[in-house]
Amino acid sequence: MKIGNGTTIQRSCFSHYRQTKGGPAKVSVIASGFLGSIQGSAIANVVTTGNFTIPLMKKIGYHRNFAGAVESSASVGGQILPPVMGAAAFIMAETLGVPYTDIALIAILPALLFYFGILTQVHMRAVKDNLSGVPRDELPSIIDVLKERGHLLLPIFFLIYMLFIAGVTVIYAAAWTIIVTVIVSSLRKTTRMNIREMIDALETGARTTVTVAIACATVGFIVGISSLTGFGINLANAIVTIGGESLFLTLLFTMVACIVLGMGMPSIPAYIITATMAAPALVELGVQPVVAHLFVFYFGIFANITPPVALAAFAAAGLSGGGPMRTGFHALKLALAGFVIPFMFVYNDALLLIDTTVMEGIIVIITATIGVIMLGIAAERYFLYKLNLLFSGLMAVGGVMFLYPGTMSDVIGLAILLLILAIQFISKKRQGTPDVSTAS
Template identity: 40%
Template sequence: MNSNRRELTGFVALLMMVLAALVPISALIFGLRILPEFGLVIYKEQFLAFFLTLCLVLTFMLKPAYSGAANDRVPWYDTLLIIATLGSGGYVAFWYHELVGMMGLITQDKVIVSAIGLVVLLEAARRLAGWTMVLVGLAALSYAFFGHLLSGMFETRNIPFERLLIYNYLGTDAVLGTPLYVAATIVTAFVLFGQVLFLVGGGDAISNFSFALMGKRRGGPAKVAVFSSALFGSLSGSASANVATTGMITIPMMKRVGYKDTQSGAIEAVASTGGLVLPPVMAATGFLMAEFLGVPYSTIALAAAIPALLFYLCVYLQVDLEAGKGGISAWESNELPSMMQSAKQVIPVALSFGVLLYVLFGMMQSPENSAFAATAATVVISLVVPAMRRSIIKYLTVLASAGEAVIFIAVMCAVAGLVVGCLGLTGLGSSLSQNLVAIAGGNVWLLLLFAALGCIVLGMGVPVTATYIILVILVGPALVQVGVNELSAHMFVFYFGTLSFLTPPVCLAVFVAASIAEANPWRTALYALRFAVIAYLIPFVFVFNDSFLMQGSVTGIVHAVLAGIVGVFLLAVSLVGHWVQPVHPLLRLVALVAGLLAFWVGATSWIVLLFTLLALVALYAWQRRNRVNTAIA
């Protein structure tokens, strides 16, 4: 996200804060069904139009049109854009109940409103995320309009331009569709929870507890980065933003204790990116997945747990083994916070998360209601705990900061909805899926490779949420058609969309981390690929064995977890080349093969799992014996 932001003053600044505060307030009113209590029933699309209008107006107030534009006031052309936004969005928000009965009729007012609405949406996307998302949206519109001139699998029916505009802006399956609905309800609720948590000191509590817990271990700062970045990344929803936030602290510390600059940057980039797939929050994409699949979010969070934990286990083990290999010691204990003090500090934060998990999983409430409950609990806890208590002004202004934080994801989801609308209107989603299956000859492996490459390529420069939405429409049905479980197909697309943040040549998270570490970005990217190796492997694994997604019997799930742990240990030893002492290249190869066997075969065969476990034990015993003999000699 473009970080350039106007610094407004006076009445305009106050107006901006009020509008920003209305973003989470409107989500709260709609999510808790408050309006029907007063006899006012509105269409979902009316709320979404109001919500999107707020986000677009705030974008034009806060984000300059170009580098060097006025940074202390809203210029005349942005005022015109704001008026146009209020006109098009307000038309839908206040008169949708009259429009819905004659949506199929093409009228001049609907065409004009739709054209204006789509133009301001794409301009807002350009300011927030650059040209990439704009080009994706324009490509979708161009394909829907000119597709009838093509031939073969990409040929479409002739769609009048007026119909194209109205369908995408006013229809229920495009801009005002599921992606924006999730952003306006669930994502906004969780962003508000995160903002309130950080306001009352939750961020410092997590950071201090991470240092107290991990700092005294060898390679302590790197383990702090893994632990804290996982938690921050799950809440922030942006790998790059997470790197920029936590990396400013952890990367210099890792370099200070002895990690290479490239290693330090890679560790932070990988740990921050992994937060996007870590339950219970999983940024925004997990909520979208639940909506698309029509299942409770708790099902998605549980399914994502084993792959995410194996991912972080692999990163942690490699960090630890690198510390042993390089003789990297712990952080000086006198500079670390007290474990007792940091534990007391983190208990109120843990209570807030406890409320979130209890309402979500125990009471089986919706994700947005769970987040609102956790937010209320956090405010109550902060009023009881003196160190967390804040002034009333702070509690009110956090509404505005939450509203600002939502703008980016809301606009990106709206553009993604535009793409989904064009794909639905042209029928490309279903036809492309059938043709992909035909090209792959029904071969699941070939289709998975197509899907993985497509996710990574499309995800370069595109937010992970938008990548998931587009790819799951294009490729998801093809995977299901060849026999892949629907949940596995969605999770596969999700994982590889996320990995675009780490995969060259774009790898945004790596570039941010490398700049902080003052390291070569390409060497940093190579280290990042190695640290994140499990993230590239495990999607292929859970496609063929959904026990890794907590599907099936308890025995099968336990079997998969044990196999995953053994496989991760073997792969970490093989990749680093060190355990108790340096590992011979031939033994590294054996460990690599045994690790892959544990994942692919050991998860379904107890005999193979036992064999790989014995290989792990034998390697450790061999290393211990050689170290003792070396010490005696």
């Protein structure tokens, strides 16, 4: 349900970020994540937020391909971001027979790490190319915007309360959140909905429901056929057979299968198909069902930014004027953490904060965050200044070591980080401070 000018809040609530280096790109990441979680369609999210974030990114100096990639990768990631996760989490909960809150809680850390990885690359690119933010005098006042439209955040808090604290069913929470949204919107004249707008909102909801229902019904036929013909079981067995007893190879083949199956599909049917056909292969090797389903869900939606059928990247390229394929490959690089994290939480579910103590959870969060930063640095090949291929590769290895929970892996990652940091400090001291505006 849309109330008033939805983009006004997104543009303004994060206005202070736009003053920092690469600020508009950071706003794009944050706004696209929030809207993408609710909207559930990467392409629709690109078109909605990209109309104002992409021109802003180009305005401060980001290349059009990179600007489109930022928007598309952030929009895709919204579907793995709680509390809504594009509605796929609700289907996952029903499929696995577990509470929705359990799905949301285990998914939150990997999703935040994914976005932190994008933000790291965006910041490093801005520092490397010396891209400043939008001048303060061109930004709206966040206090004024919150005074005028900040009350529209209340329904989101209400939904979180109903789901995670009150513990009611998803349908009950959604119904009451709709009612609360209408009431809260009436607190100010500028956001108050009249009868016509309420009817339009109901019509939009009904149209969206029909689209999802048709997709789910169609997928139901596919699932039924795959079950009756044995295609789903044969595919799972083929993946396990090709992978042999190697969990890594099985994960790799499953990833490829999920990307292929998810090409050109919305998140919900993509998840249903991949969960039916690919997830059983992982369960056969002893992976927990919830972990296996989250793994296939990640790669099913990442098909939207994986060339050659990168629909979200194609939509972003249409807005930025860039090349669709180049935008897609830039988006893949920005989503690097998202391609590594699923492998890590399969090997060690501590990254999902499953069966961890408070102290263990804190350590995992800190080390995983450092790992994501290192992956972002490796992808951009820039730390204190430009990195060569060797140091970029070492930084990537160190990032993976930090992402894999464990004392020994953390020690290896820390040693690599300190080594590269020391070498860069020494080189910087000998050569003087380089002109980052010429680094590329």
